[in-house]
Amino acid sequence: MNTKLILYVAIISAVLYGVSTVLRSIEKFKKVGLIAWILAIVGNIVLVGNNWIINGYVPFVSMYQVLTFVALTFSLMFVYVKYLHNGGWMDKYFCLLPAVCLTGVCFMGIGEKWHFPPALQSPWFVPHVLVYMISYTLVAVAFILTVESIFNKSKSNLLDSGIYTLICIAYPFMTSGMLFGAMWANEVWGNFWSFDAKENWSLVTWLMLAIYLHFRRHKALQKYSKIFVVLGFFGVIITMFFVNIMGGSSQHAYS
Numbered sequence: 503m504n505t506k507l508i509l510y511v512a513i514i515s516a517v518l519y520g521v522s523t524v525l526r527s528i529e530k531f532k533k534v535g536l537i538a539w540i541l542a543i544v545g546n547i548v549l550v551g552n553n554w555i556i557n558g559y560v561p562f563v564s565m566y567q568v569l570t571f572v573a574l575t576f577s578l579m580f581v582y583v584k585y586l587h588n589g590g591w592m593d594k595y596f597c598l599l600p601a602v603c604l605t606g607v608c609f610m611g612i613g614e615k616w617h618f619p620p621a622l623q624s625p626w627f628v629p630h631v632l633v634y635m636i637s638y639t640l641v642a643v644a645f646i647l648t649v650e651s652i653f654n655k656s657k658s659n660l661l662d663s664g665i666y667t668l669i670c671i672a673y674p675f676m677t678s679g680m681l682f683g684a685m686w687a688n689e690v691w692g693n694f695w696s697f698d699a700k701e702n703w704s705l706v707t708w709l710m711l712a713i714y715l716h717f718r719r720h721k722a723l724q725k726y727s728k729i730f731v732v733l734g735f736f737g738v739i740i741t742m743f744f745v746n747i748m749g750g751s752s753q754h755a756y757s
Contacts, residue, residue: 505612508549508552508612509608509612511545511548511549512545512549512570512604512607512608512612513608514545515541515542515545515546515549515573515604516542516600516601516604516605516607516608517601518538518539518541518542518545519538519539519542519573519597519598519600519601519604520597520598520601521535521538522535522536522538522539522542522594522597523535523594523597523598523601525538526539526593526594526597527594535597539577539593539597542597542600543574543577546570546573546574546577546600546604547574549570549604549607550570550571550574553566553567553570553571556615557615557616557618558618559618560627560628562627562628562631562632562635563616563617563618563619563622564610564611564614564616565610565743566607566610566611566612566614567616568631568635568742569603569604569606569607569610570603570604570607571635572600572603572635572638572639573599573600573603573604573607574600575635575636575639576596576597576599576600576603576639576643577596577600579596579636579639579640580592580593580596582671583596583667583668583671587667587671589664589667589668591660591664592643592647592664595643595646595647596643598646599639599642599643599646624686624689624690626682626683626685626686626689627686629678629682630679630682630683630686633675633676633678633679633682634675634676634679634704636672636675637672637673637675637676637679638672638738638742640668640669640671640672640675641668641669641672641676641707641711641731641734641735641738642735642738643668644664644665644668644669644672644731644735645731645732645734645735647661647664647665647668648661648665648728648731648732648735651665651728662728665728665731666718669711669714669715669731669734670715672711673708673711673712673715676704676707676708676711677708679704680704680705680708683701683704687701699745700741700745703737703740703741703745704737704741706737707734707737707738707741710730710731710733710734710737711730711731711734713730714727714728714730714731714734717730
């Protein structure tokens with residue numbers, strides 16, 4: 503597909519996600535917001551599909567590819583949260599973050615074909631990256647809920663419940679991602695753990711969520727628990743973005 507056309511699809515999808523965020527917050531415009539959301543998802547699917555076709559592999563290699571897929575993952579996870587955990591009230595939060603992701607995508611190498619490094623050509627590649635993307639989307643929404651809970655005391659109980667639900671779902675996915683990554687590393691590099699920068703930060707993030715879950719269930723420590731959601735989210739940002747940007751000696755800095 504033409505690069506300019508793909509850029510327009512990305513821009514329109516980002517705008518539609520943003521519009522949906524606003525409209526889903528207003529009761530009488532919720533249905534219009536839903537239509538905008540659906541159209542944004544269609545555009546998002548087109549972007550993911552285009553990446554897949556022009557590259558010939560599951561588009562999880564470059565940051566552009568990952569962010570495009572992550573934007574779609576928010577909507578997929580909202581369906582799960584809505585129907586299995588009564589989380590329909592979180593709709594606007596799951597709309598906002600894809601808009602942020604696709605806004606970033608608009609400034610990246612849209613339509614480019616990326617080299618698929620030999621080390622990534624493994625059966626572990628898709629499950630490892632996918633479960634991490636799922637966990638990261640949930641942690642990101644939990645972070646937004648945490649920020650709102652600081653300023654909106656009238657909804658603190660509902661927001662606290664939502665944060666706990668999302669972290670409980672995210673934690674097993676993040677744990678699976680670490681296990682898949684360790685087994686993959688052993689196949690490629692000959693050891694399960696090498697204290698690589700990305701491995702270290704993924705462990706820090708995992709520990710922050712573990713501490714949150716423990717503090718959340720302890721009456722005396724519960725009031726400090728949300729600090730670790732915030733720290734966990736910053737761990738996600740460092741793991742996902744800054745290790746790749748800084749590069750250095752990290753064996754994970756492919757993109």
